[in-house]
Amino acid sequence: MVTHAERMARLPKARREKIEKRTDELHQEYKILRDLRERLDLTQGEMAQKIGVKQPAISKLESGERKLTFETFSKVITALVVRHNDFDRLGLTRGHGDAETRR
Numbered sequence: 001m002v003t004h005a006e007r008m009a010r011l012p013k014a015r016r017e018k019i020e021k022r023t024d025e026l027h028q029e030y031k032i033l034r035d036l037r038e039r040l041d042l043t044q045g046e047m048a049q050k051i052g053v054k055q056p057a058i059s060k061l062e063s064g065e066r067k068l069t070f071e072t073f074s075k076v077i078t079a080l081v082v083r084h085n086d087f088d089r090l091g092l093t094r095g096h097g098d099a100e101t102r103r
Helices: 004-010 013-039 044-051 055-063 070-080 084-089
Strands: none
Touching (some): 004 013, 013 055, 044 055
């Protein structure tokens, strides 16, 4: 059986770097979700209730076991009524897609 490390080692360097970069980006997204929940002083259960899922789903999102889809992310933002300026107020880092980056 081929391990993940062996499979990655066989890839061309550019492809391997692209995969590693995207993995880092995903980890940052999950961290932002957890940080947001914690800064709003919500438990995973409370956040789950607000967006209409069960607590294990939030745990899996925060750990990266479950993909954070745009639909789920939209539900989180809508349920928590997070405005653009809240990222600064809560001390969170905004990613590539924020309005200021696109200007």
